[in-house]
Amino acid sequence: MEQINIIELLLILRKRFWFIAVFVVTFAVISGLISFFIVEPEYQTYTTLVIGRIGDYKEKVEYEDVLLNQxxxxxxxxxxxxxxxxRELISNLGLSYTDEELDKKIEVAIIKSTEIIKITVKDKDGGVAARIADELARVFIKNIVNVMKIRNIQVVDKAVVPLKPYKPxxxxxxxxxxxxxxxxxxxxxFAYENFDNTIKTTDDIEKNLGLPIIGIIPKIT
Structure with missing residues (x-):
């Protein structure tokens, strides 16, 4: 089995460095053109809500209430x-989105081991994203009071209009x-060098033909 010569590999890379550089520059330029001119920027913002205990306010917080709420x-x-x-959110803001389109823009996450809900909204317009997040919090609070009979809900962080897109x-x-x-x-x-069986150097002759070199004719212009 032919042993791998690290030095030989490094020499191959040095010899073909320009070829690798062309790949690097080409890929970087294509990615930059796509990022700057093709992919539309998208903005992201969020609002957070904290949901209190179920039922009326009690002076003593019971551990079971906290676990149930979580x-x-x-x-x-x-x-x-x-x-x-x-649908109420779309109607209130006069948006042209369908329910499915709006659903793709909204992400609801639970902050681990807390009673805090984080509502993240993405949109191509930062101002619209912030309006959706704040209105969603308002509509949610209204509906959660009616459905779950919970009164102690507060907005912790209001949505801020993002100044820079989060992608691309x-x-x-x-x-x-x-x-x-x-x-x-x-x-x-490496693929090119592996399939290239032409003789280029004296080392190639000794390596591939097993013949000793007895002399070299220099190239004269």
Whole structure:
């Protein structure tokens, strides 16, 4: 079995460095063009709600009430994304989205081991995203009071209009594309060298033909 010569591999990479560089630059440029001119920017914002205990306010907080509320927070999240809430939200803001389109823009997450719900909204317009998040919180509170008979719900953080899009991220995309380009370039170089059986150096003669070199004729212009 032929042993792998690390030095020989490094020499191959150095010899074909320009070829690998072409792959890196090409992939980075394509990724940058796509990120800056093709992919539409999308903005993201969020609002958070805290849901208190079930029932009327009691001076003493019971541990069982807290555990029950934490279990019900998942139910609250489903209500926040329900068609009932979505249709009222669309009507209030005069949006042209369907229920399904709006659902794709909204993500409801439960902050682990807490009674806090985080509502994240994504949209191509940062102002619209913030309006949807705040209105969703208002409609949700209204409906959760009617459905679950819970009164102690408060908004912790109101949505802020994002100044910068959260995607695309051209720098990160171009960096990833450059890495992929370099990997593909290296693979292409080794594949080319593996299938190239032409004699280029004296080492190739000794290695492939097993013949000793007795002399070299220099190239004279």
């Amino acid at each position: 279990k019900l927070v998942s139910t609250y999240g489903e209500i926040a994304k329900s068609k009932m809430v979505a 991220k051209p720098v990160i995309n171009m960096a990833i594309a450059s890495v992929l380009g370099s990997m593909l370039g290296i693979i292409s170089v």
